[in-house]
Amino acid sequence: MGSRVQEPISDHHVGQRHLDRLVMLSDGVFAIAITLSAIEIKPDAAPGQSLWQAWSIPLLVYFFSFLFIGTVWFYHRRMVAHLRDIDTIGSAINLVLLSVVALMPVVNRNVFTSEFHALGVPIFAGMLVVTFLCLAAFWIYVVYVAKLAPDLPRAMAVLWLIEMVSPVVGALGVALYDRQHWIALAVMIVVFLALLVVRTRAAKRAAKPDA
Template structure:
């Protein structure tokens, strides 16, 4: 039976993802009642926060779907070592930093002549996608940290699929130098795109779930 050694790493990672995604909401401010004299003024004050909401939604889905994919690959990763833990820590460092460029982007989203905030925001996502790729490739290289019966042909197929992540976020990073709203929209589209696992990843996850159920039955 495959021993699952990643429990503590996954639990710690889940906690960091939860903290990062919760911190995003702190950027949304409630208008002060003393400065508003009517419902119309309140609606206007709320509407002026749409850049903050747009940045919040994009970052929320990006972190959430990164957590989803992190969970997916750890159904295949069965063992850990110091290098994997350090790579995972780097990924979590980037994840927990995301609320900072999110607030920065919200402040400068409508300044079409300024692109620094969008560059930092998209650059953070590029680093995140790169760190996730490195984590998976390290764990899957020659199956070193995967389950004993994982199909390496399917693993190589997943490697090819995951390679598009940094490339697409590099495009998003390039767009940030010229058009901030388009870069933000492209980032949201990428998050939703990566919510759907590739066929090879789905097949491997299904096989691992079947294997785990069979092993649990044999242990009873």
């Protein structure tokens, strides 16, 4: 052990330690958020209700939260796997993302099972927009600003960014449809279709061996 203490710590090892700490904290928050989703399963039993009527909505909210949190975790795992290091600004953006993810179980529970039910669609759409904007901001910073993923092909980085922005446009479109803002909805549809075209082209470039 004494000989290892005398060995200098390289910048690469420091970067890996920073990334390890970020991943551990992030995975912990994702796990806690999923656990909170399970804790929020509280059937609203009422006289004359069947077992299915009492449990269907709480279970639906749980699986919906699980799917959403799992999707965000999938994107996050894929992103950090290509980073060589993480800096202070990247860590701060990641913390903002985690703070939003941790709120998702409570938001879903209150939006879909309380007096806020009438506003459920726009509130959830807003939550989705904020979450994926945080993901996109994190990706833009670490790839294009801090350049912490130099080994990732540019076409692949663009493709993943489009995949993170597309849910934002889709959620805004759903919220606008719910509020019957037809002109804004038409604009969102055009933007979404444009993103699909760009994504298809980016996917083709990423699939090339020399990409």
